[in-house]
Amino acid sequence: MFKVTWKDGNTELMDFDTEEGRAAFRHTASHILAQAVKRLYPEVKLAIGPSIDNGFYYDFDSDMSFSPEVLQNIEEEMGKIVKEAIPLERIVLPRDEAIALMEERNEPYKLEMIRDLPEGEEITFFKQGEFIDLCAGPHLTSTEKVKAFKLTGTAGAYWRGSEKNKMLKRIYGTSFPKKSELEEYLTRVEEAKLRDHNKLGRELEMFTTVDYIGQGLPILMPKGAKVIQLLQRFVEDEEERRGYQLTKTPLMAKNDLYKISGHWDHYREGMFVIGNTEKEDGEVFALRPMTCPFQFQVYLAKQRSYRDLPMRFNETSTLFRNESSGEMHGLIRVRQFTISEGHIACTPDQLEQEFADCIDLANFMLRTVGLDDDVSYRFSKWDPNNKEKYIGTEQQWEEVQNRMRQILDHLGLEYKEEEGEAAFYGPKLDIQIKNVHGKEDTLITVQIDFQLSEKFGMQYVDSDGQKKFPYVIHRTSIGCYERTLALLIEKYAGALPAWLAPVQVKILPLVDKQHAYAAEIKKALQRQGIRAEVDLRNEKVGYKIREAQMEKVPYMLVVGAKEEENKTVSVRARKQGDLGVLTLEDFAARIMEEIKNKDK
Template identity: 65%
Template sequence: MIEITLKDGSKKEIYESITVLDFAKSISEGLARNATCAEVDGEIVDLRHVIDKNCTVNILTFNDNDGKKAFWHTSSHILAQAVKRLFPSVKLAIGPSIENGFYYDFDIETPFSQDDLKNIEEEIKKICKEGLEIEKFVLSRDEAIKLMEERGETYKVELINDIPYGCEISFYKQGEFEDLCAGPHLFNTKNIKAIKLLSATGAYWRGNENNKMLTRVYGISFPKASMLNEYLEMLEEAKKRDHNKIGRELEFFTTNEFIGQGLPLLMPKGAKLMQILQRFVEDEEEKRGYVLTRTPTFAKSDLYRISGHWDHYRDGMFILGDEEKDSEVFALRPMTCPFQFMIYKATQKSYRDLPIRYGETAILSRNEASGEMHGLIRVRQFTLSDGHIICTPEQLEDEFKNSLDLVKYIMECIGINEDVTYRFSKWDKNNKEKYIGEEELWEQTQSNMKQILDKLEVNYVEADGEAAFYGPKLDIQFKNVHGKEDTIITIQIDFSLAERFDMVYIDSDGKKKHPMIIHRSSIGCYERTIAMLIEKYTGALPVWLSPVQVRVLPISDKFNNYGEKVTNELKKLGIRAECDYRYEKIGYKIRQGQLEKIPYLLIVGEKEESNLEVSVRDRKDGDKGSMNLDLFISLITEKIQNKK
């Protein structure tokens, strides 16, 4: 007798071993038709998996995240099979499922053209219609290597050699196509009802720019054609909101090939928006007890050796100099913490001096891979609202809470507080070489942080392996219009760097002790925040954030003097206003202002000048008619001050 516990807690008994698929059929034929894989005792398994002991089972479909992954992983194999049919000499690399769909990397002499992608897509549809059974088989290490060597699949041989000894080496076969893969996969190619290849781009083998550039083909698939149509419509909408498109059209930023990839140029509007945000953040931090620092943008390697960045983060840094040739080697800073720690160490501290809250608007540099960069979201030089709180262990909880309060207040003001999720990023105890510090300290710090998060009622998910190398962190996540998730703000607890830097304070008992450190950002990377705001508001930023809040439009040049008077009156009150003096028809000026998404257009002519009025055009509500200038000033000032 085998007892199986289902997701809802109910139990089902069977009398002999059974595959997951047959077990799904015993529950419902409909469930079996829609099943893509299963979760057995917490492990994601193939539908071919045999249940032969008491366990918990959750049958997964396309509606489940892991169910989607199995569906899309199968789709990547079908893509590879189609490419092999049309381009037999191509070499296969990897083809995983990703957050939205799948990709496969190919080593081919000439990258695929759009016509090639159309032909590949047609071949994929044929393979799906052929209804090929998908079978799993296992080989020994020597057999697997021999099979791949005979087929010239050098990338697969490399992958096999990387599989730890003792682990199963499995393949999946569909028709004439066989591929190295751990699975899970669907049972038949006919289950893929709708598929679309989205793009082809370059990607280095294993993400290392020292390796060969491969051709990566991205795709998406669904069990229903209607779902694909909905997704493609969503993609079109996403393109309209993409900050890379809107930000350039509205002249927030640009890029230039002579300057380099990942090094955007903020144009006047973008620079003004950053200034607005920076002043807001720095003023708010000052109210909450932060003190400013200004530190160098690069330093000797000696500093990074103390912090651990040289050993754990060097690949992400820009190195200045050659260790073998130069007596001193420098590096552009990837973060501010070691610099602020040296400021702390410059004078002796007592427990009465703590907490100390350092804040800095810091220009940082990170050597991002070329394939990872995107607009303002992922760049090689960026501006961070960086800060470090140095406190006693007893102050840690309150300081963490205060840091989160600040973050939540700023997110509420810029309007993204309901668009984010929280991730508790922990270390990977099976990969300890990535981190510094003892296991006991890691576990203790993570336990303390979990208690703090639970006490603050933070709704978070846990993620192993996402911690910083020196401590766990709370990551605040945001998805761009394409569904890609990025971290925008972090709050980290650091239990190790104070000791490495010999940072101490004199406690009430007269003894020297190492403080605790919170690494935190209040608004994150300004460039990434600007990208996020452009996408959220489709360029129509809230009034208080708009680089230009008001544009005055004289009906003709006869009223330019009155237009100038109105503009100057607004500027004196700190309202960002400008006047359009161009010799153009008023209808053209209005359309231009609307395209630039300026919150308020004030039209002035003879009637307005006579009555000291302005004719107001609201970006959202349209024509609001004439009103006294003082009344308009009162209206817009309230919105700016209340950050509405």
């Protein structure tokens, strides 16, 4: 237990096991880091230093390189600060005094933050010894409790996340109350590095990137493309079984379309715009960031009746989003991606069942691929203090959010509510997942849209003869395929289940004389839809087996003179090892059953 000082100056005993306790503990560690840096390198300018899920960071403006040797020096100075047991004192200053203090200390980033605060806002600092930082807290009351810490890396970060601002230098770290907890965490981090899709996916030849093509634009290599093709076929077939109708729509449109939908006013910064916006007579196009306004045109192609509803449209959609360069990471966050997108037009009475069916489909997909144990649910709401980000009235938002909360409660889902994460046209349920490094991203969304049907004039004739606007549910069933591939590589450490493995069987002839028999086996397996390759290299079979295991191939078939004579194969499984000698028919039946059941 440790004492924490809150923004209002009150103190409270807290535990590291709570989310609030960890945040205060690690926020204090970030201040210890900043104090150590200022002691060693007084010319460095301070930016910001929050706690994050697995630790903390601090951003600095400095011309020096934070090399491993420099980080080691900083860690040693942090250790001294902890041993000094320096108390953290909360200070409140009037605006003019706060500005004068930061001017005196020559901290331009802190000055900018103070000047951006509304007039009358309380300005708080936390002081520890000679170090003082603009900060609302919370913090521990002393540095002495931060017994175990480690600086884990560095990165570049734009000031306030904008590419228009200066690139700062970020130092990452983590901290724990006990050294044993830190060592356990660092062990997990090292294991995570071995599973990192950004490293492993390249080693397994799933994808690559090329600087002169661009950041966030990965090249899917044959193996990665095959996995995504398998997922797409599986998803489209399942969606068809559930009553969806497939569409194929353009990758771009004139900005007229996005003006109707509201994307032009509320999402333009995230879009790739094509054309001259300055020319009055020039057409301006934009690559699509989502498919909804295109699929709405299918609905609008003719008059609809309540008897037509619900209408479910699905599409394997390629989308484009102008993500900032600092957000790019392997296949997790990219600028061009493919998504299992769908939209449902339904009556108010059908809304709850359709929403529930969307969640059922998403959970079915997650269970099948083996990602269901790693997800959480987030009810993403609008921010009533930032209304200009959204369309619709406060009354409409509250009404639809209450309806969505009721649906989620009826389904018995455990979820957390988050303000400010809604789409500009409606609230959503985000199915969240963490990568191996603990960073959380959204994998699947189900959104209730109560406004765009009216903007596009999507009416239906109800049973009472009146024209009405349907609700629209925006949903994905397995989310972004590239992100899903990344998470699968990390989940299985590259050893994908047989039904998803790009190469399911590797045939390993002992000598050249068995090449023809190996080719015969390959053809026989391929006729049954089994993905097989032959390793014809002039290498020892032990080497070939090790190579196949490194490539994470589920099954290896070793064939020599005896196997050729008896028309058999010697089977090695990635999981179970040596399975002995089987007829080709028995082996094929075994793997076909595994593929059919989508065994994990």
